Every structure is written in C-alpha cells, then in structure tokens.
Amino acid sequence: MQPESEKYEEETPSLHWGIDPVFSAFAKLYIKDITEMRESKQVPGIFFYNGHPVRQVDVVGIVVQTKERDAFYSCGVDDSTGVINCVCWKNPMVAETPLSGHPSTPSSLSVFEQMKKLQETVRQKTKLEIGDVVRVRGHIRTYRQQREIQAPCFYKVDDPVCDVQISRMLELPCLYREVYDKPFKGPEEIQSEKRWDLEEDLGLSGLEGQNFSIHVLHEKVQDFLLENKIQTFYQQELETVDSLVSLASVHL
Known part of the structure; x- marks a missing residue:
C-alpha cells in the first residue's frame, strides 16, 4: 500500500514517463490504491503511485453490483481492499444479432x-452477474468525482476452488515490493547515482571525489581540443558537444 507521506510527491515531468515500464504496462494494483492515487496535473487520466505514472490497470475481484446496458455493463468490483466501478464494454460482434442463415455446403455448415459456438462462448464469458469473479483490464478515469475503470477487455474467471484469486493474492505483494514501492527514478537521479557509485568504487568521497571529477572532465576537454585541433573557443561552444555534456552530468 502507498504510504500517506508519498501520496503528494512532486510529479515527474511527462517527458520522462516512458522511461518507467509501469507507464506502458497494465499495473496490477490494489483497488484501494487505485481509488486513492493522485491524478496528474500535466495530463488528465494519468495517475501516480509512489512516483510511478499509471494509466491502465489489471484488476481481479468479485462483482458486487451490476447494471446492464445495450453496449456495456456498469459493475462494482471488490478485491477485498475496496470497490471500484468498472464500465465493461461489450464486444460489438457478440452484441449484434446472433448468426442466422442456411449454409449451402457441408464445409460451410x-x-x-x-x-455460433464461439459467439455463444464469448457471450457466456462476458455476461456479468453478482457474485462472479471477473478480471478487468482498462484505463483509469475520474467520472463525477469518482474513480472508475473503462474496460474494453474483461471476462468471467472460472475459479471454483479460488486458484486464480489465491494466485493474485500471492503475486501482488511481490510486485509491490519489487516494483511499485520502489520510487521511480528520473534521468537526473540515475546520473547522480552513477557518479556516486564511481566515486565509491574508487574509494573517493567529499572534496576528493569532486576534485577527481573535475580532473577527469579537464582531461576529456583537453583531448577533445587536441583531437579537433581547436586553439580558441568559448565555453558555450563546448556546451554543445554531447559527449562532454554527458560526461559533465555524470561527474559534476
């Protein structure tokens, strides 16, 4: 679960969201955390869990309420940590009039x-009733100040001995420990860690480490000037050299 003090952390710039694999995945989060995540101020429909940008989730729970419409089911799903409304869109191919007609040949029959069997199977797997175990995958959104999941993908889970629910119950703590509860690190933090790791490997710290970094950068600048036969230059010109800028960001 997300610590109270971490629910209001500073947002990672949207330019860096793609670096975090959680952003592209269907995050397997507890419903309680989905309903409590803070929405992005930069892009509506993106939410943050411990600094991780989340836009789509994967939930397994029990249907505790349901309303059927022509194009979708509106149902409440409970995973024992909370309840969230899910708008589960019906497959238009199944929702249409059942197949009819008279095949002309044995093969077409x-x-x-x-x-027809496939259509009926899909219809049965996606017909939701109270008490059904359901798996829902979709995007999060806020509708009328309530969090909900817009789910184009959903299906009933055949789970007579609770294998699926137990498996999910064991899987989530591991995912939280290994992924979600580890704060997302942007490029600047990663570069800073690389610099400190290098200094630690060399047994340097504090002023010694800073002096070493300056010395390394000084040598690289000299090598660059000699290699390109440059005798006069401005600092601004060196700041356009990607290799030197990258080195400076690691060491300084």
Whole structure:
C-alpha cells in the first residue's frame, strides 16, 4: 500500500514517463490504491503511485453490483481492499444479432456451427452477474468525482476452488515490493547515482571525489581540443558537444 507521506510527491515531468515500464504496462494494483492515487496535473487520466505514472490497470475481484446496458455493463468490483466501478464494454460482434442463415455446403455448415459456438462462448464469458469473479483490464478515469475503470477487455474467471484469486493474492505483494514501492527514478537521479557509485568504487568521497571529477572532465576537454585541433573557443561552444555534456552530468 502507498504510504500517506508519498501520496503528494512532486510529479515527474511527462517527458520522462516512458522511461518507467509501469507507464506502458497494465499495473496490477490494489483497488484501494487505485481509488486513492493522485491524478496528474500535466495530463488528465494519468495517475501516480509512489512516483510511478499509471494509466491502465489489471484488476481481479468479485462483482458486487451490476447494471446492464445495450453496449456495456456498469459493475462494482471488490478485491477485498475496496470497490471500484468498472464500465465493461461489450464486444460489438457478440452484441449484434446472433448468426442466422442456411449454409449451402457441408464445409460451410461446419464453419457456421463453430462460429455460433464461439459467439455463444464469448457471450457466456462476458455476461456479468453478482457474485462472479471477473478480471478487468482498462484505463483509469475520474467520472463525477469518482474513480472508475473503462474496460474494453474483461471476462468471467472460472475459479471454483479460488486458484486464480489465491494466485493474485500471492503475486501482488511481490510486485509491490519489487516494483511499485520502489520510487521511480528520473534521468537526473540515475546520473547522480552513477557518479556516486564511481566515486565509491574508487574509494573517493567529499572534496576528493569532486576534485577527481573535475580532473577527469579537464582531461576529456583537453583531448577533445587536441583531437579537433581547436586553439580558441568559448565555453558555450563546448556546451554543445554531447559527449562532454554527458560526461559533465555524470561527474559534476
């Protein structure tokens, strides 16, 4: 679960969100955390858990309320940590009029029957009733000041002995420990860690480490000037050299 003090951390710039794999994945979070995550001030529909940008989630829970409409189910899903409303959109191919007609050949009859069976299977797997175990994958949004999941992908889970629910219950603590509860680190923090790791490997710290960094950068600048036969230059010109700027960001 997300510590109270970390719910209001500074936002990572949106330019860096793609670096975090959580941003592109369907995050397997507890419903309690989904309902409590803070929405981004930069981009609506993006939420933050411990600095990780989250836009889509994967939830397994029990249907505790449901309303069926022509195009979707609106249902409450409970995972024992909280309840969230899920708008589960029906497959338009299944929602349409059932297959009908008279196949002209035996081979087309076989295909026709298989398609009817497939359509019926999909219809049964996506017909939601109270008490069903359901898996929902979709985007988070805030609607009428309430958090909900817009789910184009959902299905009933056949779980007579609770295997799926127990598996999810064991999986989530590991994901939280190894991924979600470890703060997201932007490029600047990563560069800073590289610099400190280098100084620690060399047994340097404090002023010694800073002097070493300056010495390394000084040598690289000299090598660059000699290699390119440059005799006069401005500092601003060196700041356009990617290799030197990258080195400076690591060492200084």
